[in-house]
Amino acid sequence: MTRPRLVGLSANVQRPSKTRTLVDTIVREAAARGPVEARVFDFVDAGSGLGAAWTRDQLSLPARRIVEAIEEADGLVVASPVYKGSYTGLFKHLFDLIDPSALAGKPVAIAATGGGARHALVVEHSFRPLFGFFGALQVPVTVYASDADFADGVLTDQGVRERAGLAGRQIADLLADRAAASAPVSLAAAR
Secondary structure (H helix, E strand, O other): OOOEEEEEEOOOOOOOOOOHHHHHHHHHHHHOOOEEEEEEEHHHHHOOOOOOOOHHHHHHHHHHHHHHHHHOOOOOEEEOOOOOOOHHHHHHHHOOOOOOOOOOOOEEEEEEEOOHHHHOOHHHHHHHHHHHHHHOEEEOOOEEEHHHEEOOEEOOOOHHHHHHHHHHHHHHHHHHHHHHHOOOOHHHHOO
């Protein structure tokens, strides 16, 4: 049986970033729960041309590889910094380039980072409708972290760490369930 492919996407445009730290925390928890093949991308990995591409065929090779990794993944952990009450425009632009059927039924853990608590509902009011459009299977727990939840780039708030851990466990469980459901049944085991 092959290991489920879990792709983390952090919509940060610089390194290091709090958003990447949050994605890494969720992905690490999922990987600790069961065998997964995990890869994490930042928008920095896409290069500078992501925002200039109107269509997939205009994407640079690095950006195209990220789009393909998202579409081929068995599950996703996605996060964006919050600007003006929503995910970034570049985050939305990337998902505009994703095949609408590619995320159907795919488990997705959602997270966001922002300057303060006033943006906490962005995960419910912006992210959930986007992934609902794709028909993705969104894990119940979302994670929001504000600047005060980090110290020197490290996620320090215990409550946020617990939610990130729970989101990681939930996506790991969904990936394991899906892998078990798609595993071939042995005739000896069926008797």
